[in-house]
Amino acid sequence: MTDLPLTAAPAATRxxxxxxxxxxxxxxxxxxxxxxxxxxVVMVLAALLAPVLFPGGYDQQGATTFAGPSAGHLFxxxxxxxxxxxxxxxxxxxxxxxxxxxxxxxxxxxxxxxLSGAISGWxxxxxxxxxxxxxxxxxxxxxxxxxxxxxAGWFALFLTILIGGLPSAGRLARGAWLSQQDREYxxxxxxxxxxxxxxxVRHVLPNAMxxxxxxxxxxxxxxxxxxxxxxxxxxxxxPPTPSLGVLLNNGLRFVVQSPTYIxxxxxxxxxxxxxxxxxxxxxxxxxxxR
Amino acid sequence: MIRYLMxxxxxxxxxxxxxxxVAFALPRLAPGDVAVTLAGSDPTAANIAAIxxxxxxxxxxxxxxxxxxxxxxxxxxxxxxxxxxxxxxLIGDRLESTVELAVFATLLVVVIGTxxxxxxxxxxxxxxxxxxxxxxxxxxxxxxxLIALALILVFGVYHRWLPASGEVSVVHDPAIGIQYLVLPAxxxxxxxxxxxxxxxxxxxxxxxxxxxxxxxxxxxASPRRITLRHVLRNSFGSAVVxxxxxxxxxxxxxxxxxxxxxxxxxxxxxxxxxxxRDFTVLQxxxxxxxxxxxxxxxxxxxxxxxxxPKIRLGDQ
Numbered sequence: 001m002t003d004l005p006l007t008a009a010p011a012a013t014r015x016x017x018x019x020x021x022x023x024x025x026x027x028x029x030x031x032x033x034x035x036x037x038x039x040x041v042v043m044v045l046a047a048l049l050a051p052v053l054f055p056g057g058y059d060q061q062g063a064t065t066f067a068g069p070s071a072g073h074l075f076x077x078x079x080x081x082x083x084x085x086x087x088x089x090x091x092x093x094x095x096x097x098x099x100x101x102x103x104x105x106x107x108x109x110x111x112x113x114x115l116s117g118a119i120s121g122w123x124x125x126x127x128x129x130x131x132x133x134x135x136x137x138x139x140x141x142x143x144x145x146x147x148x149x150x151x152a153g154w155f156a157l158f159l160t161i162l163i164g165g166l167p168s169a170g171r172l173a174r175g176a177w178l179s180q181q182d183r184e185y186x187x188x189x190x191x192x193x194x195x196x197x198x199x200x201v202r203h204v205l206p207n208a209m210x211x212x213x214x215x216x217x218x219x220x221x222x223x224x225x226x227x228x229x230x231x232x233x234x235x236x237x238x239p240p241t242p243s244l245g246v247l248l249n250n251g252l253r254f255v256v257q258s259p260t261y262i263x264x265x266x267x268x269x270x271x272x273x274x275x276x277x278x279x280x281x282x283x284x285x286x287x288x289x290r
Numbered sequence: 291m292i293r294y295l296m297x298x299x300x301x302x303x304x305x306x307x308x309x310x311x312v313a314f315a316l317p318r319l320a321p322g323d324v325a326v327t328l329a330g331s332d333p334t335a336a337n338i339a340a341i342x343x344x345x346x347x348x349x350x351x352x353x354x355x356x357x358x359x360x361x362x363x364x365x366x367x368x369x370x371x372x373x374x375x376x377x378x379x380l381i382g383d384r385l386e387s388t389v390e391l392a393v394f395a396t397l398l399v400v401v402i403g404t405x406x407x408x409x410x411x412x413x414x415x416x417x418x419x420x421x422x423x424x425x426x427x428x429x430x431x432x433x434x435x436l437i438a439l440a441l442i443l444v445f446g447v448y449h450r451w452l453p454a455s456g457e458v459s460v461v462h463d464p465a466i467g468i469q470y471l472v473l474p475a476x477x478x479x480x481x482x483x484x485x486x487x488x489x490x491x492x493x494x495x496x497x498x499x500x501x502x503x504x505x506x507x508x509x510x511a512s513p514r515r516i517t518l519r520h521v522l523r524n525s526f527g528s529a530v531v532x533x534x535x536x537x538x539x540x541x542x543x544x545x546x547x548x549x550x551x552x553x554x555x556x557x558x559x560x561x562x563x564x565x566x567r568d569f570t571v572l573q574x575x576x577x578x579x580x581x582x583x584x585x586x587x588x589x590x591x592x593x594x595x596x597x598x599p600k601i602r603l604g605d606q
Contacts, residue, residue, distance in 0.1 A: 252439070
């Protein structure tokens with residue numbers, strides 16, 4: 001008798017987990033999802049294969065400086081005659097490595113922090129106050145603070161994106177916990193002796209998951225913009241390593257001599273943002289369709 | 291209202307206290323020693339120790355923190371170690387530039403955001419609504435620095451209509467100053483304006499479905515009167531919240547705008563004090579930004595209460 005619910009529970013999760021995944025995957029069947037995914041896949045492949053596609057590396061200098069766009073140099077050349085398209089593709093490596101590592105980690109840690117209220121109400125409220133302090137620092141200001149400690153570079157950007165994303169995920173997870181903890185089925189599960197961890201994983205988390213996944217996709221766009229913003233100011237990845245923001249920073253200095261310099265990196269950055277935005281829209285739609 | 295403000299005090303004090311600790315601690319956690327930098331060509335141990343003593347860096351962090359905070363309450367922002375000037379005078383020199391940019395940009399956010407939102411929320415023609423919808427979404431999605439680059443290319447480089455770099459004080463020379471201000475302020479304002487417009491539009495669409503709008507319609511009120519008196523008035527609350535929320539973004543964006551348009555404002559001061567590790571300047575700037583953000587949030591809630599008689603602050 002007492003064994004019954006316990007044996008039934010795992011079967012129920014297995015059934016509910018697959019539809020969840022299927023729902024996320026169904027996002028890629030909508031036109032928006034397909035376009036977004038295609039843009040991202042092409043960009044990730046280009047970034048991964050950059051050393052194969054352009055074995056000369058991003059520092060190969062040519063004879064002509066400030067050349068306009070041509071068949072040989074798609075985005076033109078920069079102040080040292082380096083091909084801006086090649087540099088942009090290498091720059092993409094920095095941006096993609098940042099958002100693809102920092103954002104998932106940020107969402108995961110944020111979720112854990114949000115669920116900390118399940119351990120004790122006092123801890124949960126305390127964590128929320130701390131997350132409020134993070135919200136007080138607008139994205140770039142947080143970046144400036146972290147650069148002051150760590151020095152400019154990839155890791156400071158990574159931490160900025162990671163810490164900046166914590167409050168949103170934390171609030172979503174806490175919201176799910178607060179809304180579910182008084183529901184009858186959660187009470188029933190508790191009475192049946194289901195452990196707190198199982199309760200969170202099986203009942204609370206699935207309720208927060210959709211919103212957190214969509215939020216993560218949105219935060220990836222913000223991450224790209226944070227990288228670009230800090231690099232334009234001069235506190236991002238340090239030259240000679242190119243990132244899309246560094247290229248914009250360099251291009252701005254020569255905007256009068258060579259107006260086409262910034263157009264290439266800027267459009268690549270916009271394309272990346274559009275790709276991620278389309279994905280997040282498609283995910284949002286897929287999640288709300290059920 | 292007083293009671294409402296009193297209730298907010300503990301959380302505001304906590305956020306400000308935590309931010310002040312962060313602002314104080316972060317720059318000091320950075321590797322490198324100011325005293326070594328200042329000793330310059332003569333970095334003997336005795337010399338460094340003397341400099342540390344002179345600057346008060348040999349005391350415990352708690353004492354230093356207390357000195358700083360009590361100084362703030364007496365209006366003393368501290369001294370820049372590297373520039374040998376008071377932080378107050380450094381900030382005073384740059385304040386005007388940033389305030390001009392922020393105020394002008396906020397005005398543009400209010401005007402453009404409200405105009406686009408009301409247009410999108412009240413037009414009946416589907417093509418106009420779709421166009422405004424799309425326009426607002428694009429504005430929201432494109433960050434201010436990309437808009438800035440586009441504006442520089444179009445209005446500063448291809449057509450030399452407006453200056454794309456540098457600044458002139460609006461107070462000293464309004465005619466020229468405004469010209470320098472237009473591009474950075476528009477670039478800074480468009481994206482938040484799109485956000486405000488989109489919220490206002492959604493809210494107007496929601497309010498239009500309320501029963502009292504049907505009633506007004508049944509009583510024979512003109513569409514114009516319905517839009518202005520019944521729909522718009524009840525939708526403004528969300529626009530106010532959106533504007534309040536966007537001000538933090540705006541301040542952060544101002545840092546980038548100052549860099550792009552070569553304006554010598556507080557953002558540039560913050561960036562240069564990060565690169566030169568001038569942390570007495572940096573800690574004041576960080577705390578200042580958080581203060582402004584907190585004040586904006588409280589003012590937003592007060593305005594919201596003034597607009598909506600259903601919200602009675604402090605009555606619960």
